[in-house]
Amino acid sequence: MITGIKRTLKAHMGEGxxxxxxxxxxxxxxQITIDGHELHIPSGATVMEAxxxxxxxxxxxxxxxxxxxxxxxxxxxxxxxxxxxxEPSCIIPVCRDMVVNTCSAxxxxxxxGVMEFLLLNHPLDCPWCDKAGExxxxxxxxxxxxxETRHRMHKRxxxxxxxxxxxxxxxxxxxxxxxxxxxxxxxEGGEELSLFGRSADVDVGTYIKHNLTNNxxxxxxxxxxxxxxxxxxxxxxxxxxxxxxxxxxCPICSTGCSIFVDRYQNRIVRIRPRPNLEVNEWWMCDTGxxxxxxxxxxxxxxxxxxxxxxxxxxxxxxxxxxxSKALKSAVGGQLGGIVWAGASCEEIHLFxxxxxxxxGIISPWYGPDGRIDPAAKEDFLRRKDPNPNxxxxxxxxxxxxxxxxxxxxxxSGEVASLIVLGTVMDEAVAARLSNLDQLIVISSHHCxxxxxxxxxLPGTVWVEKAGTFLNGEGHLQRFSQVLDIxxxxxxDVSILSALIDRCGLGPQNEDPAAVYEEITRQPGPFKGLAWxxxxxxxxxxxxxxxxxxxxxxxxxxxx
Amino acid sequence: xxxxxxxxxxxxxxxxxxxxxxxxMLTLDSYRSMESGYEGLExxxxxxxxxxxxxxxxxxxxxxxxxxxxxxGMKWGFIPKDTGKPVYLxxxxxxxxxxxxxxxxxxxxTPHRLIEGILIASYAIGxxxxxxxxxxxxxxxxxxxxACLDEARRxxxxxxxxxxxxxxxxxxxFTGAGAYICGEETALLSSIEGRRGYPRVRPPFPAIIGLYGxxxxxxxxxxxxxxxxxxxxxxxxxxxxxxxxSTGTRLFSISGRVARPGVYEVEMGVPWSALLDDLAGGPSRxxxxxxLYPGGSSTPMLTAEEAGGSTIDFESAMDLGTFLGxxxxxxxxxxxxxxxxxxxxxxxxxxxxxxxxxxxxxxCRWILQIVQRIASGHGTAEDIDLLLDVTGHxxxxxxxxxxxxxxxxxxxxxxxxxxxxxxxxxxAQQ
Numbered sequence: 006m007i008t009g010i011k012r013t014l015k016a017h018m019g020e021g022x023x024x025x026x027x028x029x030x031x032x033x034x035x036q037i038t039i040d041g042h043e044l045h046i047p048s049g050a051t052v053m054e055a056x057x058x059x060x061x062x063x064x065x066x067x068x069x070x071x072x073x074x075x076x077x078x079x080x081x082x083x084x085x086x087x088x089x090x091x092e093p094s095c096i097i098p099v100c101r102d103m104v105v106n107t108c109s110a111x112x113x114x115x116x117x118g119v120m121e122f123l124l125l126n127h128p129l130d131c132p133w134c135d136k137a138g139e140x141x142x143x144x145x146x147x148x149x150x151x152x153e154t155r156h157r158m159h160k161r162x163x164x165x166x167x168x169x170x171x172x173x174x175x176x177x178x179x180x181x182x183x184x185x186x187x188x189x190x191x192x193e194g195g196e197e198l199s200l201f202g203r204s205a206d207v208d209v210g211t212y213i214k215h216n217l218t219n220n221x222x223x224x225x226x227x228x229x230x231x232x233x234x235x236x237x238x239x240x241x242x243x244x245x246x247x248x249x250x251x252x253x254x255c256p257i258c259s260t261g262c263s264i265f266v267d268r269y270q271n272r273i274v275r276i277r278p279r280p281n282l283e284v285n286e287w288w289m290c291d292t293g294x295x296x297x298x299x300x301x302x303x304x305x306x307x308x309x310x311x312x313x314x315x316x317x318x319x320x321x322x323x324x325x326x327x328x329s330k331a332l333k334s335a336v337g338g339q340l341g342g343i344v345w346a347g348a349s350c351e352e353i354h355l356f357x358x359x360x361x362x363x364x365g366i367i368s369p370w371y372g373p374d375g376r377i378d379p380a381a382k383e384d385f386l387r388r389k390d391p392n393p394n395x396x397x398x399x400x401x402x403x404x405x406x407x408x409x410x411x412x413x414x415x416x417s418g419e420v421a422s423l424i425v426l427g428t429v430m431d432e433a434v435a436a437r438l439s440n441l442d443q444l445i446v447i448s449s450h451h452c453x454x455x456x457x458x459x460x461x462l463p464g465t466v467w468v469e470k471a472g473t474f475l476n477g478e479g480h481l482q483r484f485s486q487v488l489d490i491x492x493x494x495x496x497d498v499s500i501l502s503a504l505i506d507r508c509g510l511g512p513q514n515e516d517p518a519a520v521y522e523e524i525t526r527q528p529g530p531f532k533g534l535a536w537x538x539x540x541x542x543x544x545x546x547x548x549x550x551x552x553x554x555x556x557x558x559x560x561x562x563x564x
Numbered sequence: 565x566x567x568x569x570x571x572x573x574x575x576x577x578x579x580x581x582x583x584x585x586x587x588x589m590l591t592l593d594s595y596r597s598m599e600s601g602y603e604g605l606e607x608x609x610x611x612x613x614x615x616x617x618x619x620x621x622x623x624x625x626x627x628x629x630x631x632x633x634x635x636x637g638m639k640w641g642f643i644p645k646d647t648g649k650p651v652y653l654x655x656x657x658x659x660x661x662x663x664x665x666x667x668x669x670x671x672x673x674t675p676h677r678l679i680e681g682i683l684i685a686s687y688a689i690g691x692x693x694x695x696x697x698x699x700x701x702x703x704x705x706x707x708x709x710x711a712c713l714d715e716a717r718r719x720x721x722x723x724x725x726x727x728x729x730x731x732x733x734x735x736x737x738f739t740g741a742g743a744y745i746c747g748e749e750t751a752l753l754s755s756i757e758g759r760r761g762y763p764r765v766r767p768p769f770p771a772i773i774g775l776y777g778x779x780x781x782x783x784x785x786x787x788x789x790x791x792x793x794x795x796x797x798x799x800x801x802x803x804x805x806x807x808x809x810s811t812g813t814r815l816f817s818i819s820g821r822v823a824r825p826g827v828y829e830v831e832m833g834v835p836w837s838a839l840l841d842d843l844a845g846g847p848s849r850x851x852x853x854x855x856l857y858p859g860g861s862s863t864p865m866l867t868a869e870e871a872g873g874s875t876i877d878f879e880s881a882m883d884l885g886t887f888l889g890x891x892x893x894x895x896x897x898x899x900x901x902x903x904x905x906x907x908x909x910x911x912x913x914x915x916x917x918x919x920x921x922x923x924x925x926x927x928c929r930w931i932l933q934i935v936q937r938i939a940s941g942h943g944t945a946e947d948i949d950l951l952l953d954v955t956g957h958x959x960x961x962x963x964x965x966x967x968x969x970x971x972x973x974x975x976x977x978x979x980x981x982x983x984x985x986x987x988x989x990x991x992a993q994q
Binding site: 074075076077078079080082090091093096097114115117118119121122123125126155156157158161180181200202203204205206207 | 743745760765767914915916917918919920921922923925926927928929930933937950956957958960961962963
């Protein structure tokens with residue numbers, strides 16, 4: 006048990022402690038020496054950036070690669086030859102022939118002092134602190150602190166602050182590093198938090214007590230190096246060292262933020278950003294992070310088959326037989342397909358493959374508000390397109406027919422059989438499907454269209470399967486299966502493979518990796534990029550997008 | 565001419581505390597008639613390039629009077645040329661160091677001299693917009709100075725085309741809100757910009773990136789007040805005062821157990837006794853001096869013996885491990901308790917730490933707690949060493965010099981008067 010904890014702890018610390026650093030783009034480099042290692046560093050980088058990007062760890066609290074340096078924690082002090090005092094490595098830029106020592110006797114002594122100062126008033130309530138296990142103060146205390154205190158007085162205390170439904174602040178644990186204040190000022194832009202008071206009474210808070218309103222409060226808990234800012238949805242739900250983390254991609258808009266999904270006992274307990282300099286940097290919005298209730302609610306858990314007495318549950322064989330029979334019986338242009346822009350590239354590929362072989366026509370479904378949700382608020386990360394794979398859909402199923410046209414052909418009786426991939430939450434669409442002879446729906450959730458179907462095949466949500474999404478800027482990312490499927494539902498790729506087989510168009514490999522390879526063999530932006538070659542942070546594909554298309558990631562879009 | 569509030573090495577007249585200044589030169593007319601006011605500026609504008617003015621000031625040996633004692637001309641030389649950005653001059657009139665009130669004397673008696681000094685410095689560094697950062701408590705001085713600025717503007721000494729030279733310069737007064745830290749030059753810049761008065765990490769130095777991100781020079785009131793006479797006479801005349809490396813004179817505000825506390829001017833290099841005994845009249849309570857904070861409460865304490873054998877100049881102070889600081893000398897006599905004095909100082913720095921960086925924010929509070937414990941008779945022998953250890957973890961590890969200044973009087977008191985601390989931890993209370 007204990008070794009198990011230690012192992013996961015180590016894995017966790019490795020992840021949190023060595024941050025992803027963005028080095029300045031510079032044409033010139035300077036040679037410096039850190040702890041005896043000769044390094045060539047782009048000019049303009051700081052000593053901290055030089056060290057971290059070369060695997061040399063300098064302990065720090067207030068430094069965060071995504072925020073402007075402040076130099077206030079003094080944990081990253083290093084010795085630079087020829088300088089009279091220790092210097093904060095997070096601010097000092099590298100210069101030619103600089104010789105840096107990150108572990109001289111003076112540095113070690115200064116760090117010991119800083120650790121002692123920071124722990125003077127810290128409550129040391131690790132046993133019930135959410136951050137324990139991924140806390141920089143805890144980690145550094147083990148590595149650079151002392152096991153004993155020389156402080157004999159009462160500790161400074163201040164009340165817990167309630168910042169609304171998402172966030173809570175245990176001010177006693179705060180080390181005044183101002184990362185949260187800087188995140189809101191520099192990245193989010195709202196400046197909702199500030200510092201109040203001075204000397205040892207400096208306190209982070211809001212001007213006049215109120216709830217925070219910004220949509221990036223989860224990031225405040227992320228950047229907090231201690232357990233001062235914690236998110237309420239995760240509070241007391243699990244110890245972080247028991248969590249299993251899987252890399253994934255956020256499905257709630259066309260940005261497709263890189264994320265970690267943290268699982269505990271086959272349950273998602275936390276979603277957090279996975280640093281990706283090309284997509285979401287170190288951040289993600291609260292909508293993607295906290296609004297996960299939909300994953301479990303209203304799920305279709307068994308296949309159903311429509312008979313004269315209404316829908317009834319059935320086995321997969323019955324359902325797939327009925328579906329393939331209906332598909333095969335559609336003659337010529339009688340078959341239509343609707344595919345959701347939140348489906349993975351692999352699902353879209355198989356759906357297209359099936360429909361094309363049977364001579365069907367395909368329309369996209371972008372959600373009840375359309376491809377661009379006019380009510381959605383765009384900011385430095387969020388985009389108005391609510392789908393993670395609109396670009397994938399349009400790149401793979403290139404000859405899409407407008408949905409209104411398809412519905413028109415159903416109205417006129419031209420299209421008599423329809424297969425839908427995705428959860429079409431739209432009464433208006435459902436109402437126009439009554440003319441159909443056959444309606445087959447693959448959906449993870451109950452929806453008006455699924456309820457009207459003749460065959461309803463239970464699909465899965467993105468955390469229950471593997472696949473790829475192509476974001477609004479053409480950045481291709483892989484996501485992996487996080488949760489085991491708890492019901493009779495199947496991965497949508499498997500369902501489509503079975504239909505292809507049963508329609509006599511097979512054999513079809515149902516492994517997402519194999520399906521992806523099929524896409525790369527076709528002409529198009531995916532060509533030649535193997536599944537195994539997609540880096541953890543994804544790869545930008547050349548979609549030849551028109552220049553006027555709105556950008557997806559990076560801060561440029563917000564400004 | 566060793567009379568009045570001035571002492572020199574030989575027979576020299578005072579530079580700042582002239583008899584005319586003692587009467588007060590509050591109007592432009594009086595400054596012009598009594599001290600040839602603004603002639604220095606006129607001479608500079610007509611005869612010298614900015615670089616020549618900077619060279620003159622460097623040659624005069626004038627060093628900053630705010631505390632650090634850095635060569636004024638050299639500091640001006642750090643302003644980068646042709647950045648395309650405006651250059652700012654800020655006069656630091658946030659005199660907040662405990663025991664220091666010499667800038668206030670200059671503001672009260674010779675406001676036009678300061679304005680002339682600001683104009684000369686502005687001309688030298690290429691600044692057209694100067695600020696005077698005024699301590700909030702100097703409300704009357706601010707009103708008086710504003711009246712003088714208005715007068716200068718009316719007479720064509722401020723604003724556009726000064727004295728027909730084509731050169732323009734505006735001066736504005738900016739009043740602080742009472743925080744000690746805003747006397748620290750970078751915190752002062754943050755304060756003018758409307759931010760929290762937090763010091764900034766150097767490098768970059770303000771001369772490169774200062775006020776509003778532009779090259780900025782910050783000079784003390786006394787430093788700037790010396791410029792008119794240097795411009796009017798010449799740098800060699802100024803350098804004939806004082807020692808080789810500490811030229812000119814120095815204002816001291818002296819308080820504590822002296823018979824005549826007040827502001828005095830001494831030529832650099834005079835013995836401490838000239839200030840303590842001749843000018844300030846010796847002990848006020850007929851008890852021998854025990855110790856003094858030579859340049860404000862943030863400078864390491866000197867014993868009376870150390871001061872007695874030394875002279876007033878930057879080098880001698882450094883030899884004793886202390887500084888002339890802001891010239892605010894606080895004198896203690898044999899009946900004063902060093903532990904209580906230390907508690908007083910610790911309380912001040914605990915209140916005034918801005919709270920930005922860890923060692924100072926947490927350390928100053930801890931130091932206060934330890935000194936309180938010792939002073940109340942609840943301390944232990946270990947507390948004395950702990951105090952030294954904690955001061956060691958603050959010194960040199962903070963963003964600004966506040967940390968060094970906060971621990972210097974504490975550590976020096978413990979080292980030089982350890983027996984008094986030991987007597988307290990023994991449980992004996994006076």
